[in-house]
Amino acid sequence: MRALERLFGGRGRESASGSVAKERLRLVLAHDRTSISPALLGTLKDELIAVISRHVAIDPDQVQVTVSQSGRESRLVADIPLMDRGKRSKR
Amino acid sequence: MAARALTITSGKGGVGKTTLTANLGVALAMQGQRVVVIDADVGLRNLDVMLGLENRIVYDLVDVIEGRCRLRQAMVRDKRLSELFLLPAAQTRDKSAVQPGDMVRVSDSLREQFDFILIDSPAGIEQGFRYAVAPADGVLIVTNPEVTAVRDADRVIGLIEAEEKGPARLVINRLKPNLVRQGEMLAISDVVELLSIDLLGVVPEDQAVLGAANRGQPLAFSENSSQAGRAFHNIAQRLQGQDVPFLTFQEPSFLQRIFDFARSGGMGS
Numbered sequence: 224m225r226a227l228e229r230l231f232g233g234r235g236r237e238s239a240s241g242s243v244a245k246e247r248l249r250l251v252l253a254h255d256r257t258s259i260s261p262a263l264l265g266t267l268k269d270e271l272i273a274v275i276s277r278h279v280a281i282d283p284d285q286v287q288v289t290v291s292q293s294g295r296e297s298r299l300v301a302d303i304p305l306m307d308r309g310k311r312s313k314r
Numbered sequence: 315m316a317a318r319a320l321t322i323t324s325g326k327g328g329v330g331k332t333t334l335t336a337n338l339g340v341a342l343a344m345q346g347q348r349v350v351v352i353d354a355d356v357g358l359r360n361l362d363v364m365l366g367l368e369n370r371i372v373y374d375l376v377d378v379i380e381g382r383c384r385l386r387q388a389m390v391r392d393k394r395l396s397e398l399f400l401l402p403a404a405q406t407r408d409k410s411a412v413q414p415g416d417m418v419r420v421s422d423s424l425r426e427q428f429d430f431i432l433i434d435s436p437a438g439i440e441q442g443f444r445y446a447v448a449p450a451d452g453v454l455i456v457t458n459p460e461v462t463a464v465r466d467a468d469r470v471i472g473l474i475e476a477e478e479k480g481p482a483r484l485v486i487n488r489l490k491p492n493l494v495r496q497g498e499m500l501a502i503s504d505v506v507e508l509l510s511i512d513l514l515g516v517v518p519e520d521q522a523v524l525g526a527a528n529r530g531q532p533l534a535f536s537e538n539s540s541q542a543g544r545a546f547h548n549i550a551q552r553l554q555g556q557d558v559p560f561l562t563f564q565e566p567s568f569l570q571r572i573f574d575f576a577r578s579g580g581m582g583s
């Protein structure tokens with residue numbers, strides 16, 4: 224099947240090692256470029272949740288803290304979904 | 315016009331810095347530029363043998379720095395190209411013999427008589443790398459389309475940016491187009507996207523590179539006899555500000571794909 228996909232220049236490369244290399248490098252470089260370790264990201268996330276929950280209702284399970292890359296610039300991105308009213312009252 | 319000093323570096327060893335420096339030196343000189351190539355790999359000199367000039371060395375970079383000779387006396391003129399010179403590294407010393415300021419002084423005294431000063435950096439990010447990039451007006455980063463080489467290149471690009479050595483430009487060496495075609499090697503666009511710097515050139519894997527090193531006759535001497543030789547000349551032209559299209563060995567034609575398909579055993583593989 225892979226061979227046929229290759230013939231038509233299709234999606235055969237999806238599981239090939241080249242794209243695995245790219246995906247792995249993306250993560251490795253993101254960490255190399257900043258001094259933020261996965262452990263530190265975890266700490267930041269926990270403390271953000273603690274601070275923000277004191278003032279607004281959020282769902283701790285949905286919070287994501289990541290380092291994102293745009294060009295050679297890194298930024299810390301926190302995605303903190305607010306708990307909607309309906310959901311909150313159900314709890 | 316004063317020379318531009320360009321340092322060729324990579325982080326990881328063995329990716330092709332010396333090969334690129336020798337070939338760019340030859341290509342630029344063939345294109346009428348006055349070029350001096352400096353071997354900054356003190357203790358592990360190689361640029362002399364790649365250029366076939368090893369028997370003509372009298373003095374070296376460290377002799378110049380320590381005042382045992384004048385700069386002119388240490389420079390070896392390539393008899394094949396009258397505008398190409400080599401400043402060899404010392405072989406029996408180590409990198410602690412050279413300070414960044416020494417390289418700046420040596421380069422500055424060469425600027426008036428040349429158009430290009432190409433500095434072949436040692437691998438790594440220590441002292442040797444530091445003094446090699448000290449005089450640079452621009453930096454060429456060499457990498458191979460491999461996870462380890464790209465990672466190390468990224469580290470070096472970060473260090474160059476921190477030193478404000480101008481935007482580093484990328485040369486991808488040893489590309490194997492048929493592996494890329496099969497999805498088993500990082501593609502040019504992948505490497506450029508990951509490193510996010512300008513692409514200066516791509517040199518394919520070419521057996522002739524080995525033979526050229528064996529003979530001390532860089533491929534660039536015969537620019538059209540190999541794709542790698544052509545690639546070196548294109549890079550040399552881009553360094554002079556010319557807009558040269560990239561070679562297109564990466565995209566297979568439909569016929570090529572049929573050929574690969576047939577060779578791979580068709581549906582059976």
Ligand SMILES: Nc1ncnc2c1ncn2[C@@H]1O[C@H](COP(=O)(O)OP(=O)(O)OP(=O)(O)O)[C@@H](O)[C@H]1O
Pocket residue numbers: 324326327328329330331332333334355360435436437487488489517518519520521523524527542
């Ligand atoms: N495009 C190519 N095709 C095939 N072989 C190549 C190519 N480029 C370099 N090589 C081979 O790779 C080896 C290492 O090349 P080179 O000495 O230029 O690397 P380097 O980066 O200067 O190494 P070091 O870090 O030790 O100084 C040599 O054997 C050379 O022949």
Ligand SMILES: [Mg+2]
Pocket residue numbers: 331332333355360434435
């Ligand atoms: Mg070398």
